Amino acid sequence: MRWPIIRWFVALLIALPLGTFILFPTLWRCLTIVHASDFQPVKAGDRTLYISTDATPRQRDLLFSHVQVASARIRQFWGRQQGKATIIYCPTQDQYAQYCSGGEGAGCSLGMPWGDSFLVLGPEGNSPDVMAHELCHDELFARLGWLTIKRQVPQWFNEGLALMVDYRFSSGGSTARERFLIYDAEWKYRAYGPEGLSPQVVPVLSSLETTRDFFYGDYSRVMLAYLTAGREVSRWLATVGPSALPRLISDLAEGQRFMDVYQFAHIRKAGTSQKNVQSANSPSH
Structure with missing residues (x-):
């Protein structure tokens, strides 16, 4: 009786990552970004940035500067920064579509049930507004976790909150x-x-x-x-x-x-x- 259970468990361990790869290829790429040869890992404080090797020196410099500005907005709004999402920067639309499902928008956030989170930035995502917006999603995720957000927090609140640090509609000096x-x-x-x-x-x-x-x-x-x-x-x-x-x-x-x-x-x-x-x-x- 023991061996069928063990075989079933081993089969499940094999099927789960295989199913993730087949059904959610963008998610799988984020989870395995550490092994991607076309991205370079860079430490920025407690956070790791994976920057595409296609990024120009100018784009890299702007990325670091914008991350600092966006993080400062998060600390001002939340009091302190708890989120530690892995940031993936894709300077081309084709590459962005490989890591963010559909390739729509300037950036997207992914949170895992076990606590890992990713922030994917596309060609238009190298902006303090986009970064602050996505980092705000990550702050809510870091404080509440995947299950509470999925079961309790309506999307309008999650997006509305992120707009409070995203100044594309209102300036930072606004009351x-x-x-x-x-x-x-x-x-x-x-x-x-x-x-x-x-x-x-x-x-x-x-x-x-x-x-x-x-x-x-x-x-x-x-x-x-x-x-x-x-x-x-x-x-x-x-x-x-x-x-x-x-x-x-x-x-x-x-x-x-x-x-x-x-x-x-x-x-x-x-x-x-x-x-x-x-x-x-x-x-x-």
């Missing part, structure tokens, strides 16, 4: 309220046109819960999904304040439901404001 007003104005322009007379099908948050739903449709619809997410998260942060985010992460890590803690942040804020009002109105001794 939380200013950032919301910028996203709100851009959202209205995209949704209703310059005259406000041509309404499109505007996605609601409940239709942006999963990755598939978020990135469904043409370019215009996906851009509207991003703006809807950025508008909501910037509104939330402007309302509840920066201290609400670490508390939300802590509550999610303890197993609480996302919408419960997300909405409860408003109650907490209102309660704090009420206490401050009462304290200000109390007679001094």
